[in-house]
Amino acid sequence: MVLYDLVNRSKTHFSPNSWRVRMALAHKGLDFEVRDVLFGTIKGISPEQKLTIPTIDHDGRLVTDSWAIVQYLDQAFPDTPRLIAPGTDGHVTQFFQYWVQTTVHAGIARLILLDLHNSLEPSDQAYFRASREKQFHKTLEDIQAGREERVDAFRKSLQPLRLAVGSHGFVGGEKPCYADYLAFGGFQWARISSPFKLLAEDDLVHGWFERCLDLYGGMGRRDAAAT
Amino acid sequence: MVLYDLVNRSKTHFSPNSWRVRMALAHKGLDFEVRDVLFGTIKGISPEQKLTIPTIDHDGRLVTDSWAIVQYLDQAFPDTPRLIAPGTDGHVTQFFQYWVQTTVHAGIARLILLDLHNSLEPSDQAYFRASREKQFHKTLEDIQAGREERVDAFRKSLQPLRLAVGSHGFVGGEKPCYADYLAFGGFQWARISSPFKLLAEDDLVHGWFERCLDLYGGMGRRDAAAT
Numbered sequence: 001m002v003l004y005d006l007v008n009r010s011k012t013h014f015s016p017n018s019w020r021v022r023m024a025l026a027h028k029g030l031d032f033e034v035r036d037v038l039f040g041t042i043k044g045i046s047p048e049q050k051l052t053i054p055t056i057d058h059d060g061r062l063v064t065d066s067w068a069i070v071q072y073l074d075q076a077f078p079d080t081p082r083l084i085a086p087g088t089d090g091h092v093t094q095f096f097q098y099w100v101q102t103t104v105h106a107g108i109a110r111l112i113l114l115d116l117h118n119s120l121e122p123s124d125q126a127y128f129r130a131s132r133e134k135q136f137h138k139t140l141e142d143i144q145a146g147r148e149e150r151v152d153a154f155r156k157s158l159q160p161l162r163l164a165v166g167s168h169g170f171v172g173g174e175k176p177c178y179a180d181y182l183a184f185g186g187f188q189w190a191r192i193s194s195p196f197k198l199l200a201e202d203d204l205v206h207g208w209f210e211r212c213l214d215l216y217g218g219m220g221r222r223d224a225a226a227t
Numbered sequence: 228m229v230l231y232d233l234v235n236r237s238k239t240h241f242s243p244n245s246w247r248v249r250m251a252l253a254h255k256g257l258d259f260e261v262r263d264v265l266f267g268t269i270k271g272i273s274p275e276q277k278l279t280i281p282t283i284d285h286d287g288r289l290v291t292d293s294w295a296i297v298q299y300l301d302q303a304f305p306d307t308p309r310l311i312a313p314g315t316d317g318h319v320t321q322f323f324q325y326w327v328q329t330t331v332h333a334g335i336a337r338l339i340l341l342d343l344h345n346s347l348e349p350s351d352q353a354y355f356r357a358s359r360e361k362q363f364h365k366t367l368e369d370i371q372a373g374r375e376e377r378v379d380a381f382r383k384s385l386q387p388l389r390l391a392v393g394s395h396g397f398v399g400g401e402k403p404c405y406a407d408y409l410a411f412g413g414f415q416w417a418r419i420s421s422p423f424k425l426l427a428e429d430d431l432v433h434g435w436f437e438r439c440l441d442l443y444g445g446m447g448r449r450d451a452a453a454t
Binding site for chain 2: 085087088089091092093094095096098099101103159160161163164167170171172173175179
């Protein structure tokens with residue numbers, strides 16, 4: 001099992017959607033080898049298929065997109081703990097992914113996107129700037145500006161996650177589930193890409209994130225935080 | 228099976244948490260009789276127990292709190308479709324409830340709470356005003372003020388729900404699940420209590436809400452919208 005993953009110029013792995021898959025692989029007890037790519041070398045993975053990161057290669061079969069990868073892993077390894085239930089329960093987990101996308105990822109982007117740009121290999125920076133500035137209709141500098149005044153609103157927007165992890169430790173209860181990994185990916189993306197203090201130390205979400213970093217032998221800590 | 232439910236002075240049922248339970252009962256195909264109460268007469272349901280609305284009475288057993296009621300129904304009627312899965316999947320549904328509480332209910336309250344007050348029986352209004360003004364640290368008039376300028380932000384906050392129901396029709400996929408009923412309760416609370424136009428007609432969330440109103444023989448439409 002190979003996981004193609006993005007690195008920055010410190011060779012740390014920052015992709016939030018890859019972290020979902022890394023945690024999913026570890027949850028299932030599946031070994032994997034990581035092959036590092038840059039934004040500029042993704043197209044070299046396969047000459048035929050249009051791929052994004054994360055992509056896995058399992059016995060020569062390329063699967064791309066985190067949701068599709070986790071569904072594939074559930075099917076290919078039916079004796080491992082399932083992460084996305086078929087039917088209704090899986091759809092509620094998909095809602096959670098939409099919440100992460102629109103609240104966690106979109107919120108964090110507005111706080112760290114310039115730092116993230118600066119952490120990239122210089123050869124990736126022009127592509128990253130152009131694509132994100134087109135998406136946000138603003139310069140990276142303007143996207144990140146005023147973050148000290150805006151971080152409180154971001155922290156407030158995490159209230160449903162705070163209530164969930166405050167009740168039981170993880171979104172999934174006493175043990176983490178795929179929803180935890182979906183949210184974890186966003187905060188890990190920030191941890192690796194920016195020294196900005198996203199969460200207060202006494203925030204229940206901070207405690208939950210530290211617990212996620214401890215999972216699977218501290219897998220998430222092996223990639224160093226930005227300084 | 229008896230459901231104790233709140234009515235306003237038009238004798239329509241506005242409690243968002245009761246609507247969750249009504250939809251849950253219908254989803255399971257369980258017949259129930261409704262007994263109307265006012266805020267001021269809840270304490271008359273049982274001299275011994277401290278109850279809130281919704282409360283059900285099933286063969287003399289009183290169960291209160293919507294989450295506890297639905298879990299009770301899942302256990303008491305194991306041959307009916309289950310609404311809250313045990314373990315992890317149920318916890319993700321509980322996250323959805325937290326999202327409804329912090330985004331849908333809290334957002335709607337700031338748009339309609341004075342209208343809701345005015346729709347109540349006069350004997351309930353003083354209690355309602357005092358308890359909500361204490362909770363929000365504002366008068367009902369101030370809570371609702373400026374809603375025309377604030378409704379866009381509320382609509383934007385629904386984006387994860389919009390993505391979910393836009394993909395499949397319901398949060399649960401092609402058929403509704405308890406998450407749909409959790410969100411439905413909030414919008415039904417607004418529909419019954421206020422003529423304020425919460426959603427644009429072309430919003431996917433509006434289309435989903437209309438589909439929810441159609442469920443179970445149009446059960447949700449039997450209580451008339453506020454005019």
